Amino acid sequence: MQPVTLTVNGWVRTVVVRGSETLLDVLREQMGLTGAKPGCENGDCGACTVLVDGVPQKACLLLAAMAADCRVTTVEGLPRTQLQAAFIRCNAFQCGYCTPGFLVNAHALLACVAHPSERQTQEWLESNICRCTSYEEICEAVRTAADARDNGVAGEDEMPG
Amino acid sequence: MAGEGRSRWPADGANGQVTQRRTGEDRDGFQVRSGRIGRSVMRKDAEEKVTGRAEYTADVSAWGMLHAALLASPYAHARIVSIDTQRAITMPGVRAVVTGADYPQRTGLPIADRPLLAVDVVRYAGEPVALVVADELYQAEAALRQLDVVYHPLPALTSPREAFAPEAVRLHPDLAAYDVQPGEEVWPVPGTNIATHVRIRKGQPESVWSTCDAVVTCDVSFPQAHHAPMETHCVIASVAPDGCVNLVTATQSPYSVPEAIARTFGFRPSDVRVRTPLVGGAFGGKSSVYLEPLAVAATLAVGGRPVKLRCTREQEMRSMPCHIGLEARIRLGARADGRFVAVEITDWFDGGGYSDRGVIVTRAAAQDCTGPYRIDHVHCDAYCMYTNHPPTTSYRGFGHPEQTLVMERAIDLLAEQLRMDPLELRRRNAVRPGDTTPTQARLMRSSVGDVEGCLTRLRSLLPWDGPPVEDRDGEVIAKGISCFWKTSSTPPDASSGALVYVNEDSTVTLLSGLVEIGQGTKTTLAQMVAEVLGLAVEQVRVVMEVDTAEQPEHWKTVASRGSLLAGNAAVRAARDARAQLAATAAVVFQCRPEDVCISNGYAGCPYTSRRIPIGQLSRGYTFPDGHTVGGFVVGRGSYTIERVTLLDPATGRGVPGPEWTVAAQGVVVAFRPRDYTYRVLRAVTVVDVGRVISPNLAEGQLKGGMSMGLSLGSREGYVYGATGSVDNNQLRVYPIHRYGDQPEYRVAFLETPNADAPWGLRGLGEHGVIGMPAALANALSNALGQPVNSMPMTPELLWRLHTGAEVNDR
Numbered sequence: 029m030q031p032v033t034l035t036v037n038g039w040v041r042t043v044v045v046r047g048s049e050t051l052l053d054v055l056r057e058q059m060g061l062t063g064a065k066p067g068c069e070n071g072d073c074g075a076c077t078v079l080v081d082g083v084p085q086k087a088c089l090l091l092a093a094m095a096a097d098c099r100v101t102t103v104e105g106l107p108r109t110q111l112q113a114a115f116i117r118c119n120a121f122q123c124g125y126c127t128p129g130f131l132v133n134a135h136a137l138l139a140c141v142a143h144p145s146e147r148q149t150q151e152w153l154e155s156n157i158c159r160c161t162s163y164e165e166i167c168e169a170v171r172t173a174a175d176a177r178d179n180g181v182a183g184e185d186e187m188p189g
Numbered sequence: 190m191a192g193e194g195r196s197r198w199p200a201d202g203a204n205g206q207v208t209q210r211r212t213g214e215d216r217d218g219f220q221v222r223s224g225r226i227g228r229s230v231m232r233k234d235a236e237e238k239v240t241g242r243a244e245y246t247a248d249v250s251a252w253g254m255l256h257a258a259l260l261a262s263p264y265a266h267a268r269i270v271s272i273d274t275q276r277a278i279t280m281p282g283v284r285a286v287v288t289g290a291d292y293p294q295r296t297g298l299p300i301a302d303r304p305l306l307a308v309d310v311v312r313y314a315g316e317p318v319a320l321v322v323a324d325e326l327y328q329a330e331a332a333l334r335q336l337d338v339v340y341h342p343l344p345a346l347t348s349p350r351e352a353f354a355p356e357a358v359r360l361h362p363d364l365a366a367y368d369v370q371p372g373e374e375v376w377p378v379p380g381t382n383i384a385t386h387v388r389i390r391k392g393q394p395e396s397v398w399s400t401c402d403a404v405v406t407c408d409v410s411f412p413q414a415h416h417a418p419m420e421t422h423c424v425i426a427s428v429a430p431d432g433c434v435n436l437v438t439a440t441q442s443p444y445s446v447p448e449a450i451a452r453t454f455g456f457r458p459s460d461v462r463v464r465t466p467l468v469g470g471a472f473g474g475k476s477s478v479y480l481e482p483l484a485v486a487a488t489l490a491v492g493g494r495p496v497k498l499r500c501t502r503e504q505e506m507r508s509m510p511c512h513i514g515l516e517a518r519i520r521l522g523a524r525a526d527g528r529f530v531a532v533e534i535t536d537w538f539d540g541g542g543y544s545d546r547g548v549i550v551t552r553a554a555a556q557d558c559t560g561p562y563r564i565d566h567v568h569c570d571a572y573c574m575y576t577n578h579p580p581t582t583s584y585r586g587f588g589h590p591e592q593t594l595v596m597e598r599a600i601d602l603l604a605e606q607l608r609m610d611p612l613e614l615r616r617r618n619a620v621r622p623g624d625t626t627p628t629q630a631r632l633m634r635s636s637v638g639d640v641e642g643c644l645t646r647l648r649s650l651l652p653w654d655g656p657p658v659e660d661r662d663g664e665v666i667a668k669g670i671s672c673f674w675k676t677s678s679t680p681p682d683a684s685s686g687a688l689v690y691v692n693e694d695s696t697v698t699l700l701s702g703l704v705e706i707g708q709g710t711k712t713t714l715a716q717m718v719a720e721v722l723g724l725a726v727e728q729v730r731v732v733m734e735v736d737t738a739e740q741p742e743h744w745k746t747v748a749s750r751g752s753l754l755a756g757n758a759a760v761r762a763a764r765d766a767r768a769q770l771a772a773t774a775a776v777v778f779q780c781r782p783e784d785v786c787i788s789n790g791y792a793g794c795p796y797t798s799r800r801i802p803i804g805q806l807s808r809g810y811t812f813p814d815g816h817t818v819g820g821f822v823v824g825r826g827s828y829t830i831e832r833v834t835l836l837d838p839a840t841g842r843g844v845p846g847p848e849w850t851v852a853a854q855g856v857v858v859a860f861r862p863r864d865y866t867y868r869v870l871r872a873v874t875v876v877d878v879g880r881v882i883s884p885n886l887a888e889g890q891l892k893g894g895m896s897m898g899l900s901l902g903s904r905e906g907y908v909y910g911a912t913g914s915v916d917n918n919q920l921r922v923y924p925i926h927r928y929g930d931q932p933e934y935r936v937a938f939l940e941t942p943n944a945d946a947p948w949g950l951r952g953l954g955e956h957g958v959i960g961m962p963a964a965l966a967n968a969l970s971n972a973l974g975q976p977v978n979s980m981p982m983t984p985e986l987l988w989r990l991h992t993g994a995e996v997n998d999r
Binding site: 046048056057061062063064065066067068069070071072073075102103104106112115116119121122123124125126127128131149150153154156157158159160161162163164165166167 | 237927930
């Protein structure tokens with residue numbers, strides 16, 4: 029067991045972890061941040077996606093100790109973004125279990141690319157699985173969020189942390 | 190849709206929802222007064238779901254909670270020689286090790302054919318053999334590796350036809366002694382591997398084959414597959430000092446759990462309390478009671494302390510009940526004008542080592558075996574076979590995607606033989622009011638939708654035009670269609686209850702036992718209650734979580750029955766609340782209760798301009814001098830399904846469900862003959878849903894279902910290894926649809942009302958899936974120029990079919 033200092037959603041906190049403990053487990057079990065979900069714990073489904081220094085990472089494949097000194101952002105750390113509003117508006121979720129991962133991933137996409145092409149969006153989002161929707165809704169939500177930002181519609185869209 | 194009072198979110202853009210309305214005559218009492226019905230509204234669970242605050246079972250913890258881990262059999266069929274737990278029990282943090290020896294009783298519904306943990310023999314790879322409870326999950330998992338189990342492998346039955354053979358080894362020699370849940374329609378055949386044999390006998394096919402001008406016969410198959418909800422099964426169980434069992438579980442059937450636990454462990458059902466938070470996808474896979482008894486065994490082993498048991502993805506795919514497999518043979522005959530004369534179908538379902546809901550799926554497939562066509566002579570034998578594959582349960586569509594593939598492939602082959610247009614052939618045989626189903630249930634306009642209308646609309650939407658195959662840039666553009674129906678296989682007493690409380694601030698709260706599994710029905714219920722009480726949808730709060738001790742029972746959240754059962758209950762509860770409010774208001778207004786009008790959160794009457802907020806009537810009305818009339822308003826509503834009867838075991842005669850939703854589907858594919866790959870360009874569904882209540886939710890259900898159906902038909906299926914275990918048990922090698930795989934989706938609704946349901950609605954939750962594998966198979970058959978009758982339709986399969994390489998050699 030070793031102490032590790034994590035910066036999650038802007039809050040600094042020291043936790044004691046086993047060397048083999050994943051970031052996902054520490055976020056969920058020690059920090060009460062259950063937004064990132066276990067779906068496969070194998071890096072296949074993306075439900076656990078978080079941002080580490082702004083880059084989407086699968087928290088199930090990352091040791092907690094490796095995230096020390098990094099800025100970690102979970103879905104709970106997203107300000108009320110155009111993207112989240114667009115997910116609601118475009119019916120881009122049903123059961124909602126994969127939604128945190130998609131939101132975090134797409135949030136980083138929009139932060140990196142102002143106007144992602146269809147191909148870019150696919151390259152980013154094909155690492156996540158949604159079993160409920162047809163993906164058409166998620167595609168529409170990402171486009172809607174990008175457009176809304178263009179049109180200067182009020183709403184926070186800064187990267188947190 | 191996010192409009193009314195939702196300032197917490199960035200401003201709204203245009204709402205792009207379009208729905209196709211055809212007709213829609215409202216019944217008495219269901220008049221649309223304010224447009225809450227048929228309008229898209231924001232989901233009631235939307236904000237918690239986009240902020241990561243939505244709670245699922247895996248997110249729940251309890252103080253002092255322990256963790257359990259399961260040891261699964263690596264063999265599909267083996268005798269257990271010995272289990273040594275000595276080393277495991279002494280591992281750090283381990284509090285208990287449980288094996289089959291601790292629980293000799295059998296569990297399982299409707300047939301109690303499975304031990305809690307394997308006893309003496311394992312019947313599928315993945316079968317739970319032992320369970321370790323430890324302080325931490327990693328400790329439990331480490332201890333699993335110290336369990337010493339010696340197996341003696343036995344020959345495995347790896348297909349339902351093999352299990353059907355007279356010489357096949359009997360997997361359940363004690364079948365005759367197993368308990369069967371009373372009232373469930375299941376007909377096991379002791380002395381065989383048949384867990385149920387469903388017989389459908391209508392007319393006399395054998396006497397009319399000679400009158401047919403064309404007869405086709407074909408074999409069709411579907412593999413076992415994974416539901417793949419993103420949330421795996423998870424249960425937290427504890428036992429209180431007073432002996433009450435508390436469960437938190439991700440299930441579609443919280444009200445079925447108490448009885449199953451009670452039967453297995455000897456509790457009273459009322460001593461078992463079940464809480465179900467939001468469920469992260471289910472698709473039928475969470476309708477049976479499978480993991481819960483194991484969690485109860487775990488907590489009993491540690492004195493009732495809370496224990497969490499969650500499946501890994503690999504366990505979910507190897508140990509939990511899956512989508513049923515099927516091998517079928519069909520013979521279909523017609524006259525020269527295309528009119529169907531007779532059909533004979535034999536279904537051998539791959540029910541796996543334990544039957545679970547697979548036996549009821551088998552019944553459902555048989556009861557609707559012809560699809561929505563008039564056929565006077567029907568003979569169907571459907572067998573649910575015990576095999577050494579994983580057990581099986583309901584999967585979105587409940588036997589209908591599989592049965593639809595069987596029928597729709599035969600119809601396309603028949604069209605070819607008759608040189609008729611496949612869509613016209615279907616139209617000519619479309620079932621109409623007055624016709625009967627395979628179980629001889631007489632159909633009425635209310636009980637069946639408009640099949641012809643669906644086909645006509647599909648013709649223009651797909652579009653279905655001219656020869657189905659054309660060449661373009663080396664690709665073959667081909668189309669395929671399918672047509673189907675579905676009713677539920679609901680017990681005749683399936684019920685739902687609802688309560689409506691009127692709050693002092695003039696909002697209302699709805700309680701229903703329906704589980705929110707992603708389908709959004711609780712939002713739809715809020716719309717219904719809002720409509721009855723003349724409120725904005727935002728003024729209706731719905732409790733999302735289900736607690737069997739608090740909410741009125743809802744049979745199960747399955748079978749596309751939520752909006753019918755819970756919908757009727759919610760409407761009745763809202764009307765009851767309205768009547769109570771009106772009675773109290775009438776005293777205040779000194780008018781008749783029927784003259785009181787409740788709307789926009791106020792009670793009024795024509796004889797006075799005075800209006801009273803309904804919140805002021807919710808605890809009776811208090812006059813200025815303090816005396817109070819009326820009482821606390823609790824709106825009560827309940828509904829029990831009507832006109833459903835049991836099926837006759839000899840002929841299948843009976844009424845299996847209240848109404849049939851019908852639909853037509855089509856796909857357009859671009860097939861590359863060079864490497865046998867293909868892309869789906871467009872997928873279309875035209876479905877008669879009776880009445881669209883929430884356009885955004887209805888469309889989402891249909892499109893999501895279509896995505897699932899295309900994924901299932903094109904790439905999904907269990908692949909078993911040498912020991913009979915599911916080898917592709919990770920999402921990395923089980924390649925379900927990902928972002929970018931989606932074609933263009935088109936959905937259109939017809940509205941032929943169903944008299945039994947609120948506003949005439951029909952079920953729609955499963956229907957997007959049902960005809961997709963069949964439509965895709967028909968399109969690929971057209972593209973390839975030869976029949977594609979087995980799933981999944983991978984490029985490899987198409988290559989094998991085309992080159993003659995052996996198909997089933999994996």
